Amino acid sequence: MNLQQKIKSLPSTPGVYLMKDSYGTILYVGKSKELKKRVQSYFRPSTVHAPKIKRLVTHVSDLDHIVTDTEFEAFLLEWQLIQEYKPHYNRKMKSPQGFIYLTIPKNREYRSLKITTQPLNSEKFHCFGPYTSRKSVVRAIEGFKSIFRFQCSHPNNKKSRCLNYSLGLCNGICLGGSALEAYDQMLDLLIAHLEQQDNGLMKLVNSRMEEAAEKLEFEEAARYRNYRNILNSLFYKEEVIHFTEENHKLAIVEEIDEETGKVFFIQRTEVVLVEKFAFGDGMEGLKVKILEHLSTRATEAPFQGVTKFEIDKAQIIYSYLNSGNCRYVIIDDSWLDEENERMLLEQLNGLLPEKNA
Structure with missing residues (x-):
């Protein structure tokens, strides 16, 4: 399948795309809520494309993609792949000074x-x-x-x-x-x-x-x-840093469709658990998994200042929490105690769509 055929066959779902040259080297990693629409936009003639985009497109010979259930998952996967492969054009399209x-x-x-x-x-x-x-x-x-x-x-x-x-x-x-x-x-x-x-x-x-x-x-x-x-x-940026330094434990729920969703449990910027679940099943089972994953972290020493390595990921999380595209709750450490499990469950149930709450 050639490049144009791959682009036409892309799904209109959230995911990550990896642009490659003729040697298979990954040139650029991107994410989108609608893969097909986003990738097609690179290859349409446009006067608004930046010179870096135009140069990138001339070197692209192949394309891979990874479908995700949610947009937030695509954001996190993009960050992970950029850290892993360090594509040339991801660096080129960012300030060389970094921070x-x-x-x-x-x-x-x-x-x-x-x-x-x-x-x-x-x-x-x-x-x-x-x-x-x-x-x-x-x-x-x-x-x-x-x-x-x-x-x-x-x-x-x-x-x-x-x-x-x-x-x-x-x-x-x-x-x-x-x-x-x-x-x-x-x-x-x-x-x-x-x-x-x-x-x-x-x-x-x-x-x-x-x-x-x-x-x-x-x-x-x-x-x-x-x-x-x-x-x-x-x-x-100051708000992102302060929010991250507070070392929050977060539960984030994104809807996949009317019946199912995905929940992310996050400590500071580390995603410690991801689960796909049916809204009708409620949060009892997920509450148990949260306690297993997060209760041991309650007594850990506090983190120091936000590092350059994690600030991009911190910005992804903070931006998404404020986007209105998800429901989330900051988990209080006291809710992880056995006598307060009911409070934890109530807060988690509050993340469900209204018809399932």
Whole structure:
């Protein structure tokens, strides 16, 4: 069966696809809720395909696929296969820097915002991250400088106006004095915002957005709105890390069809049990298996910080929990005690579709 025939014969189900070259080397691993539709999209002429996609397609000679029962299972299998095979184009389509940090010096001299690939000394720097999207962090830095006019050409000079000052892009940081004080105040607001200690920066951005809208300056209002969205996007990675560090035990249920589902039991980012079951059978049998798999883990030492290795998987789990495509419950350790098994069963039954609950 040639490549085109394989593509036409793909099922419209969740699963993972593995693109290969003429030597059988796996070039790229992807996942989709609808395999056929997703894979076909690569091979249709399109002006929206990124250059990396176009190059990938020219090297694809063969294709394998693995069907999964659910979309979440496809996400997890994709991650597993990427770790195992390390396909060239999965790396190419991701930032070569991997994980990055936004750093700001604590020294009260002129403080610049910089991107680093490693966390810096916490005694000397405020350090936020890790983030997986360099583009998002760059946009956050550029947006901060743009909307508050901090685009100074030589901020350490403090003697003469820079070129950007004459263009209206710099508030006068290069001259020092009150302009530099204003910069420091805004930078303190940004730090407090990223530390989630104060929402003063967000209030200011919202206020300026509303003022611009009232004056019918819609382009200016859109700039503030876009920057507000960029600031909020930086919180997402922090939320993933905090959620993962809490070492939750999770039960996740996905529907396969009206009668059957799949349940995943997860400790932190480790999937410890996966079971396909009939909704009509209830959760009693699954409760017993949970107790067998998770009760021994209740006394384990807590994990340390989230590692670079697990952060991608942590993001998969966290994103899916918030997607609305599954039902889940965070299992309290106390429910694993013999006297509280009834509470565990009640919580698990709450994951069933309403007609089976």
